[in-house]
Amino acid sequence: MKKVLLVCFCFVLIYQASAQDLDSDIVQDTTYWDSGLSFGLNFNQASFSGNWKAGGVNSVAFGSLLTGNANYAKDKWTWDNQLEMIFGVVKNEGQELRKSNDRIFFDSKVGYKISDKWNYFGSLNFITQFADGFDYGPDEPTLISSFFAPAFLMTGFGAEYKPNDEFALRIAPISPRLTFVNNLTIADNVPENYGVPIGSKIRTEWLAAQVFMTYNKAITENFAINTRYQLFANYETLAFNTIDHRLDITVIAKITEFVDVTLTSINVYDIDMDPGIQYSQALALGILYKVSNKK
Template sequence: MKKLFTICLFFLSTAVFAQNEEAVENAQEAHEEVKLWDSDLSVGLNFNQASFSGNWRSGGVNSIAFGSILTGKANYTKDKFSWDNQLEMIYGIVKNDGQGVRKSNDRIFLDSKVGYQVSDHWSYFGAVNFITQFTDGYDYSQDERVLISGFFSPAFLTTGIGMEYKPNDAFALRIAPISPRFTFVTNPAIAENVPTNYGVPLGQKVRTEWLAFQLFMTYNKQINENLAINTRYQMFANYETLAFKTIDHRLDVTMIAKMTKFIDVTFTSINVYDIDMDPGIQFSQALALGIVYKVSNKK
């Protein structure tokens, strides 16, 4: 009887040990799987207000301004395979005394890239990025405001297949000799005020440029604990209409200076040259002090 009891106890102990060992291995595998993702999300809000009495002799205009920025990334890496995703949404409004509410900033940007590493600094990649805005945009230079843009009017969906050069974590350069682009203008009223209709043929809502080349460069650097800079440059050239003046350029810059744990100063700038929009260089910039909240999951 003692022998039988000893044998049963031995098998029971072995089973419990094996089960515990399997549980530890599963936990380790799950932990390693979490480490494959590098993600973060940042939300910022800012508010500005100014008011003056009717007899304020220094002059001034009563105003209220509100701005918001949301940025996020979710990057997956396993062996030589990578999948990088980026989101950026910015929106701001301002209300000056005697005027209606107007936009001060408006941007939607999405980018997704799949890559396969072939050497220390080079990878094959396939990517798609999307740019548009949230609400209608107006020209206020005339007596009556004039509608000149809106959600999906225009919108740009650009794809790319090629090689990416990434010598370090901060800098990346995509070279895409195959880069079809789709330009959308879904509101036909835009063409009444913008003769070029952003390159979309009149009477249509989509322009497709199948034969095209794209450069896409990013430089995202945490300078120190309190200062970060994120830049993005895009160059797009249609092979069929290739000329110096028809090459599109866009440069986006965001600088974030951390004042306290939850208060940041944010500078944003957009610089665009696209002859289908305007023959000149367009630019906008905004500087804001506000509250920011960030969550992240670092490797």
């Protein structure tokens, strides 16, 4: 716990140093803020009569999506914040309720412009999930994850290349990471325990580097793609197969003002979780409501 507090304290110092140059307008004047909030719900249902010859399983599925951003820019200073929360469940006939999607992501970055395309930055991002995750084998479901098991808290200090509003690349040669597994029983079912030593709830990787890339593009007025890629490398265990990769892709196609089709995909390689590549994909049709103060 002391290590967690130390990392958080170091990050707070960075923000406080930045705040000395960010005047009171950051709180009192919203002129320099661009913010937005999106909330989506989707519902899917299928039912079949007992004599339906084409076959099928009665099912009900529900999903929710909440994303928000609040970005400040004045003179050479920027402060970008992003929150993303996704959760979905599905109920097939003859089975208990199961998750179909689950993600919590938060990212905050303070930047200082040194040229038209380059910034110094300090950042913090956090990833975990809402609910328990299970491996559904032939016997009883096996608990393999839960809230804060795992959770990843990562800081980064370095330089950012941002040639336009669509693309950004952060290179952080200094990027400590904390990995949490607050449920000690997870190790009984996941021998790797997400890299956390057995019997402990936290692993600290002080000597590490991070690459963080985003590309958000509105292809047309009704079609957009948002991508996020993260690379994490621990200097102490550096090898080709120990470098972590994560790619998140969200594609949104607007049908009407409030109805959208959303495709989400997560692709992960982390040897501390599994020696193979993990991926998940979800396609949803539902209501998406957006509010924004963007000019």
